[in-house]
Amino acid sequence: MALLNVNIDHVATIRQARKADEPDPVWAAVECELAGANGITVHLRQDRRHINDRDVRLLKETVACKFNLEMSLAEPIVRIAEQVVPDQVTLVPENRAELTTEGGLDCIRCQKQIQKIVRRMHKKGILVSAFILPEENQITAAAEAGCDAVELHTGPYANAKTDEAIEKALNQLRDGRDIAFAAGLVVHAGHGLTYRNIRPIARIEGLCELNIGHSIIARAVLVGLRQAAEEMIRLLQNK
Ligand code: PXP
Numbered sequence: 001m002a003l004l005n006v007n008i009d010h011v012a013t014i015r016q017a018r019k020a021d022e023p024d025p026v027w028a029a030v031e032c033e034l035a036g037a038n039g040i041t042v043h044l045r046q047d048r049r050h051i052n053d054r055d056v057r058l059l060k061e062t063v064a065c066k067f068n069l070e071m072s073l074a075e076p077i078v079r080i081a082e083q084v085v086p087d088q089v090t091l092v093p094e095n096r097a098e099l100t101t102e103g104g105l106d107c108i109r110c111q112k113q114i115q116k117i118v119r120r121m122h123k124k125g126i127l128v129s130a131f132i133l134p135e136e137n138q139i140t141a142a143a144e145a146g147c148d149a150v151e152l153h154t155g156p157y158a159n160a161k162t163d164e165a166i167e168k169a170l171n172q173l174r175d176g177r178d179i180a181f182a183a184g185l186v187v188h189a190g191h192g193l194t195y196r197n198i199r200p201i202a203r204i205e206g207l208c209e210l211n212i213g214h215s216i217i218a219r220a221v222l223v224g225l226r227q228a229a230e231e232m233i234r235l236l237q238n239k
Contacts, residue, residue: 002189002202003038004233005068007213011225012042012050025051026058028225035229039066039087041211046074047096053080060084068211070101070131073113082120088127090151090188090211091117100214101191104132104153107141118146129188134176143183151188151211152176154201158192170200177206195219195235202239210236 011028015021029040040063042051059067069086071077072094081089091114093105107114107130118128129149132138133156142150157169173189180187190211193201201210212232219228 001239002204002207002210002236004036004229004236005039005041005066005190005209005211006032006037006216006229006232007041007043007070007190007211008032008217009043009050009213010217012052012055016050025055026062029059029063031225032229033063033065035226036233037065037229038209039068041068041070041090041213043070043092043101044077044080045094046072046077056080056084056086060086066209068129068209073105073110073117078117078120081126082124085124085126088129088149089121090129090131091147092131101131104135104138105130107132107138107145107147111141111145114142114145114147122146129186131190134172136176136179139176139179139183139185143180143185147185149186149188149209150176150180151190151209152180152207153191154189154193155191157201158194158197166200170204173201173207174204177204181206195232198232198235199239202236 008025008028011025067086068088070090121128127148130142130147131151134152160166160169177187188209189207193212194215216228
């Protein structure tokens with residue numbers, strides 16, 4: 001069964017809408033953990049639009065399940081990861097104008113830089129995952145750079161409109177999983193997953209962690225975060 005990491009960035013997005021001190025992502029992490037989440041994911045962006053340095057520091061102290069820090073390859077953020085020592089970092093591309101992460105990390109173009117970051121993270125005992133499109137050359141480049149895992153981008157699946165396009169995207173994810181396994185990588189997936197589209201993804205054998213944010217936080221506004229996370233975990237269990 002795929003395990004759920006809840007991305008709680010949007011809890012901080014609500015806080016930042018008023019530049020206030022609530023809702024606190026640290027409280028949100030506790031609710032996810034009580035619901036049975038495997039991990040808590042946050043993205044410390046360079047513009048600090050939602051999660052900030054204080055959140056990352058406190059989450060490191062308080063999260064008892066897996067703490068997964070999403071980050072770009074930017075040196076100041078890499079240094080923070082070295083200081084905070086999350087359980088895992090997920091390397092993502094970052095563009096200041098985007099609403100959310102767009103596209104996958106280009107592990108071919110950035111391979112040397114990724115390799116250096118992987119070495120630095122491994123020195124601290126931090127696992128490294130790379131968020132990439134399910135393409136053979138990207139998966140191979142991530143493995144060659146020393147990554148422990150890849151997070152396969154499920155955005156193309158989530159955005160697919162026809163049955164044919166959905167099946168094509170699912171096949172690309174299954175093929176990506178096989179290529180990643182052959183390269184010795186652990187396989188995660190995420191982006192754009194919802195209560196409505198999760199089932200075919202949950203049925204793909206071997207995806208060990210799913211990172212899901214927007215849909216869970218959106219539901220939490222109406223039913224509460226613990227219930228929202230529990231409902232998603234139930235869908236992963238009853239696939
Ligand atoms: N995985 C990665 C690498 C992401 O950047 C994001 C968005 O922050 C997610 C998963 C979660 O995506 P969503 O909010 O669409 O569930």
